[in-house]
Amino acid sequence: MNPVMTSKSFAMSDTAKSASAPVPATPPESSIPAPAPAAAKSEVAFDIQDLSVFYGSHQAIKNVNLKIPAMSVTAIIGPSGCGKSTALRALNRMHELSPGARHTGKILMKGEDLYGPGIDPTVVRRRVGMIFQKSNPFPTLTIAENVLVGLRLNGVRDKAFLSRRLEESLKMAALWDEVKDHLNRPGTGLSGGQQQRLCIARALAVRPEILLMDEPCSALDPIATAKVEELIHALKSEYTVVIVTHNMQQAARVSENTAFFYMGSLIEFGPTEQIFMNPKNPQTEAYVSGRFG
Amino acid sequence: MLTRYDKYRKLKSGFMSALAVFCAILVVLPLILVFFYLLKMGVSSLSWDFITQLPKPAGEEGGGMANAIVGTLELMGLALVMGVPIGLLGGIYLAEYGGGKTNAWIRFGADVLNGVPSIVWGMVGYILAVVPMGGFSAFSGGLALAFIMVPLVLRTTEEVLVLVPSGYREAASALGIPRWKITYHIVLRTAFKGIVTGVLLALGRVAGETAPILFTALGSNVWNNSIKEPIAALPIQIYYYALSSFPDQNNQAWAGALVLIILVFLLSATVRFLTSRRSKI
Numbered sequence: 001m002n003p004v005m006t007s008k009s010f011a012m013s014d015t016a017k018s019a020s021a022p023v024p025a026t027p028p029e030s031s032i033p034a035p036a037p038a039a040a041k042s043e044v045a046f047d048i049q050d051l052s053v054f055y056g057s058h059q060a061i062k063n064v065n066l067k068i069p070a071m072s073v074t075a076i077i078g079p080s081g082c083g084k085s086t087a088l089r090a091l092n093r094m095h096e097l098s099p100g101a102r103h104t105g106k107i108l109m110k111g112e113d114l115y116g117p118g119i120d121p122t123v124v125r126r127r128v129g130m131i132f133q134k135s136n137p138f139p140t141l142t143i144a145e146n147v148l149v150g151l152r153l154n155g156v157r158d159k160a161f162l163s164r165r166l167e168e169s170l171k172m173a174a175l176w177d178e179v180k181d182h183l184n185r186p187g188t189g190l191s192g193g194q195q196q197r198l199c200i201a202r203a204l205a206v207r208p209e210i211l212l213m214d215e216p217c218s219a220l221d222p223i224a225t226a227k228v229e230e231l232i233h234a235l236k237s238e239y240t241v242v243i244v245t246h247n248m249q250q251a252a253r254v255s256e257n258t259a260f261f262y263m264g265s266l267i268e269f270g271p272t273e274q275i276f277m278n279p280k281n282p283q284t285e286a287y288v289s290g291r292f293g
Numbered sequence: 294m295l296t297r298y299d300k301y302r303k304l305k306s307g308f309m310s311a312l313a314v315f316c317a318i319l320v321v322l323p324l325i326l327v328f329f330y331l332l333k334m335g336v337s338s339l340s341w342d343f344i345t346q347l348p349k350p351a352g353e354e355g356g357g358m359a360n361a362i363v364g365t366l367e368l369m370g371l372a373l374v375m376g377v378p379i380g381l382l383g384g385i386y387l388a389e390y391g392g393g394k395t396n397a398w399i400r401f402g403a404d405v406l407n408g409v410p411s412i413v414w415g416m417v418g419y420i421l422a423v424v425p426m427g428g429f430s431a432f433s434g435g436l437a438l439a440f441i442m443v444p445l446v447l448r449t450t451e452e453v454l455v456l457v458p459s460g461y462r463e464a465a466s467a468l469g470i471p472r473w474k475i476t477y478h479i480v481l482r483t484a485f486k487g488i489v490t491g492v493l494l495a496l497g498r499v500a501g502e503t504a505p506i507l508f509t510a511l512g513s514n515v516w517n518n519s520i521k522e523p524i525a526a527l528p529i530q531i532y533y534y535a536l537s538s539f540p541d542q543n544n545q546a547w548a549g550a551l552v553l554i555i556l557v558f559l560l561s562a563t564v565r566f567l568t569s570r571r572s573k574i
Contacts, residue, residue, distance in 0.1 A: 097466060126469025136460040140482040150468035153478055199464065206468055 044110075045070035045210055045240040046091055051105035053086050055098060060086040062264040063105070068257075073232060073241040075255035075272065077248060079287065083264040084244045088212050091242060092128035093121040109210075126154070129208035133215040135195035137187030137202070144183040146198055150206040165205055173201035174231050193224025200231065211235065213243040217250065229254050248288060252276050260284045331554060335547035343548055348514045348530070354541055358549050360516050361530040364431070365500060365556065367517065368510060368526055371435025372499050376442030377492055383443070384450025384488075389476050400451075406444040414440045415508035423509055431517055431524035434510025438499040445498065449491025453484040489568050497557045503528035527553045 046068040053061040060083045068074050076084040089095035090103060093114065107114045114124055137146045145152075147166050156162060166183070170176040175197040179190070187198055196216060203211060213232070217225040232241055232254045245251050251258055251272065258275040260267045260283075268275060268284040279285040286292055342357050349356030383403075387396050418437030423429055457480050465475040481488070506512075512529035513522075527549050534546035 092467065094463065094467060097463065122466075122469050122471055124469075125467050130464075130467035132460060132464060132467075134460055136458070136464045138461060138464070138479055138483070140479075140485070149465075149478075150470060153465075153468075153470045153474045202464075202468065 043070040044068065046242075047106075047108040047111075048087075048090075049106040049108065051087075051090060051103060051107060053083070053090055053095060053101065053103045055086075056100040060264055061090065061103075064266045066259060066266055066269055068240070068242060070240045071236060071238075072256040073236050073243060073254050075251035075258045076242065076244045076261060077246075077251050077258060077287070078261035078267075079292070080246075082261040084261045085214055087261060088130075088214055088242060088244045091210070091212055092125045092130055094125070094130060096121060126150075126206055127208055128210045128212060129203035129206065131196070131200055131203055131211065131213040131216045133218050135192060135199050135219070137190070137195050137198050139186065139188045141187055142184045143179050143187045143190070143198060146187040147201045147205050150202060154206070169201040169205040172204050172235070173197045174227060174234075175201055191224070193220050193227060196220060196224065196228060197231065200228070208239075210240040210242065213241065215244055215246060218246060225250070248276070260287060262287070328554060331547060331551040335544070335549075335551035338541075338544040338548035339551060343545070344552065347516070351537065351539055351542065356545075358525075358527065358530050358545065358552065360513065361525040361527045361549065362552060362556070364510070364513070364517060364525040365527045365553070367431060367520075367524060368434050368438060368506060369496055369500055371431065371520065372438035372442055373492075373496060375435060376439030376495075377446055379439075380443040380446025380495075381450050381488070381492075383447040384454060385476060385481070387447070387451040388454035389480065400448070403444040403447050406440075407448070410504075411441060411502050412504035412508075414438075415505035418505060418509040426521065428521075429509060429511035429523040431510055431520040431522065434506040434524060434526070435520070437505035437509045438502060441499050441502065441505065442495045445495040446492055449494065450484075450488050453487030453491065454480060456487070457483045486568050489564055493561050493564055497561065500557050500560075501528055501553060503532050507532070527556075 044067045046066070048064055048066040048068070051061055051064045052059060062083075064087065076087060078084045086095055090107065091114075095101050095103075103115070109124075109128070113119070137143075138149065141149060144166055147169050148156075148162050151162060151165060167176060167180075170179065175194060178194060179185075179198075187195065190198060196219075200211075200216075217228050220228065229250065232243065235241055236256075243251075243254065255272045257270065258272040259269040260275060260279075260281075262283055268279060268281045270280075274280075275284060276288050279288060340357075342355060344357060344362060345359050346355070346357035347360055348358065383399070387399060391399065414437045417440060418433045422433030422436050426433065461479055461483060462475055465479045466472075470479075506526050507529055510526055510529070511523040512533065513525040515525075517524040531546045531549040531553070534542040534549065537543060537546075
């Protein structure tokens with residue numbers, strides 16, 4: 001066991017204990033500090049075990065088992081209300097912000113239980129970033145402040161570091177060239193597509209290990225959508241991306257693997273090509289061929 | 294081509310628009326009437342002396358309300374310092390942290406407090422501050438006004454915070470920002486103008502209150518040196534002078550009212566100008 005834990009570990013003091021807990025099917029890297037993004041293709045980013053999520057008495061997710069591979073794009077598709085957004089939100093504990101939310105089961109991120117005792121959801125969210133359906137740059141902040149807000153409010157003060165991170169993040173989000181001359185203008189002055197890429201830059205600025213996207217293009221026009229999709233393509237060399245989408249063509253274009261949810265259950269999971277061309281489950285077949293949903 | 298139905302619809306639409314404009318004018322009309330009437334009655338007594346001199350003994354011509362102008366500002370400052378933090382933090386609790394049942398009770402309480410007649414707050418201030426301190430004072434005046442401000446500020450703060458879209462809170466949460474920082478740096482900043490407006494409305498309201506300070510600050514004809522001593526205020530001065538049998542003092546009451554309304558207007562305009570500039574994180 002590695003006694004030196006980096007700050008990237010969820011439980012700052014509790015890690016040694018949780019890592020030694022008898023968790024089967026946990027690879028030895030559970031006690032290794034979060035690895036550099038250059039991980040092997042076959043690695044699992046999220047190991048979801050028997051997950052159920054409830055809002056009050058309503059069960060939104062039913063006993064889902066799913067292994068989301070690292071360094072690739074996984075799409076979650078399904079009709080409205082099938083629980084795909086809830087499944088995504090469970091991956092960085094965002095669903096806990098809704099009143100009356102609770103869950104059973106486990107989600108292991110690189111071997112560590114996201115919901116383990118002593119694990120602060122704030123730290124989970126620092127490692128697992130999220131992009132929302134509606135772009136939401138903070139209206140009181142400039143473009144630059146929007147990108148850096150996650151770092152600044154987590155105590156980063158080093159000016160040189162911040163300005164480097166600002167440029168890197170905006171470049172990663174393919175927005176740098178468009179905004180580099182007016183970084184001090186309000187973020188809300190940008191176009192819809194630019195705002196969404198600003199939000200992506202903002203999420204990337206804290207250097208999460210995984211990026212969750214909840215229908216990131218549903219409010220964008222086709223050109224802006226194409227830009228964001230290109231961006232997702234570029235990101236997967238360094239990031240694990242999980243994207244919820246209503247748009248099946250989009251799932252087919254951007255993802256390596258696809259999970260089909262229906263009525264809160266995971267119906268089928270597999271390589272995107274197989275899900276769309278040769279689905280094993282008749283419900284999946286009906287949905288991807290457009291017969292319902 | 295207009296059918297008869299279209300004509301009828303246009304007529305209805307025109308009528309309703311006219312009604313809305315008329316009602317909007319009705320809302321602003323009293324302000325205009327009051328202001329111009331005060332201007333007409335008060336401007337003759339308004340002079341440099343009026344805003345720089347102490348009151349003269351009854352029957353003597355001249356003198357001013359300098360101490361009452363400063364006193365009103367001082368009382369507003371005291372009320373601000375005592376009342377706004379409580380109202381603000383209470384509003385933040387209601388909007389960001391509190392649970393359903395507790396919130397409903399606090400909200401109900403605040404609404405009841407908003408309906409309490411201001412003279413009752415004068416009595417509360419009298420019992421809580423004047424009696425224990427052994428005399429009328431600026432402090433007890435400020436306290437009575439703060440009591441009026443708390444529920445006002447609390448409710449407006451809550452209302453503007455609730456209007457901040459939850460998407461901003463979610464986005465900030467997803468960046469791993471701790472909750473209190475989200476509340477302070479994101480939510481409060483976004484709602485800043487609304488909160489300031491709420492505080493201003495509350496201040497404007499208490500600036501003109503007479504009954505609560507009559508029982509607590511008492512009023513005075515000299516400068517105030519300590520918050521433990523009685524203090525003059527425009528509403529009290531206006532009240533005494535309006536009842537006076539000397540025409541010169543009656544005229545000064547008009548001028549005092551004019552100064553009070555201009556004071557509230559200036560305060561409002563200044564703060565609005567300052568908050569119209571963007572705030573930095």
